[in-house]
Amino acid sequence: MRSAATPRRSVTVRVPAKINLELIVGPRRADGFHHLATVFHAVGLHDDVTVEAADDWGVTVNGPYASLVPADGTNLAMRAARLLASAAGVDEPVHITIDKDIPVSGGMAGGSADAAGTLMACDALWDVGSSKAALEEMGAELGSDVPFALTGGTAMGSGRGDRLAPVLGRGHYHWVLALSDSGLSTPKIYAELDRMRANGRVPKLVPSASMMTALRSGDAASLGRALNNDLQPAALSLQPRLEEVLRTGMEIGALGGIVSGSGPTVAFLVPDNERGLDLAVALTASGVSPAVKRAVGPVRGAHIVTGPVAPRSS
Numbered sequence: 001m002r003s004a005a006t007p008r009r010s011v012t013v014r015v016p017a018k019i020n021l022e023l024i025v026g027p028r029r030a031d032g033f034h035h036l037a038t039v040f041h042a043v044g045l046h047d048d049v050t051v052e053a054a055d056d057w058g059v060t061v062n063g064p065y066a067s068l069v070p071a072d073g074t075n076l077a078m079r080a081a082r083l084l085a086s087a088a089g090v091d092e093p094v095h096i097t098i099d100k101d102i103p104v105s106g107g108m109a110g111g112s113a114d115a116a117g118t119l120m121a122c123d124a125l126w127d128v129g130s131s132k133a134a135l136e137e138m139g140a141e142l143g144s145d146v147p148f149a150l151t152g153g154t155a156m157g158s159g160r161g162d163r164l165a166p167v168l169g170r171g172h173y174h175w176v177l178a179l180s181d182s183g184l185s186t187p188k189i190y191a192e193l194d195r196m197r198a199n200g201r202v203p204k205l206v207p208s209a210s211m212m213t214a215l216r217s218g219d220a221a222s223l224g225r226a227l228n229n230d231l232q233p234a235a236l237s238l239q240p241r242l243e244e245v246l247r248t249g250m251e252i253g254a255l256g257g258i259v260s261g262s263g264p265t266v267a268f269l270v271p272d273n274e275r276g277l278d279l280a281v282a283l284t285a286s287g288v289s290p291a292v293k294r295a296v297g298p299v300r301g302a303h304i305v306t307g308p309v310a311p312r313s314s
């Protein structure tokens, strides 16, 4: 064990939300997860995770979603800190502060983002020096989306979404995110999909050619047409009002619209910033969505914004 004599200091890591540009869901695996083929896309909606040496382990969540997030040992950020401490043989408690801007249970992997941010922040605070690959491996133990939160950009995910490969893509895209005031539970969405698919065919686990072509070209209109999420019918089945959100956004002029991951956030693609502002205003005025945010993607994955050292790139 390392000594606890480290001077008091803190590290803050900024970490993005994700949407899935394409999400193909295969059969359920023996471990209960589903086989996936997905295209992750990190968008500019962030949580900031600060870790600070402390006498006891603890977590504080700030922001409008704080009441929806556990402030105890079940918080994914706390689990991440303890996992790294145990793997690295560190015995230095930290207090974790999460400034949360990513909606909770919104299908944007906010909990995974916090776990990723905490791994990177603690690694720096404790001077562990893990490679990015080692952090990703540890992250996969905490949740399927954690490795992507570390990587960011646009990437293909296979396995249960935790095995990443780069995607050749160009351009930046403007998104309008229609939030919901009631979350959707990821396990319930997968269970609903299994129910709807009973005896049905399961798709081949490869991203579509149209998605890959759209990303290579950087053409937003093509990307809008290629958006695809196998979980969307299950999300619409459990929250039918999402259909109206999707219809309204498309009528107002989005290039494409999709339920993000397991929902209920709906992501609309627009041609530029100005059209994004127009859509955000019109969606808000229509009353179909209680809150609307705008974000650009892709953005970088978890990165230190204040603190002593950055981890080595693998």
Ligand code: ATP
Residues within 6 Å of the ligand: 068, 069, 070, 074, 075, 076, 077, 098, 103, 104, 105, 106, 107, 108, 109, 110, 111, 112, 114, 115, 145, 184, 186, 261, 262, 263
């Ligand atoms: P995904 O897209 O990966 O399915 P999500 O965005 O739909 O995830 P999260 O916001 O990650 O959902 O939260 C899912 C559950 O995890 C909630 O019940 C929440 O209370 C719990 N949770 C635990 N730790 C955290 C955290 N640090 N931030 C957010 N939620 C957390």
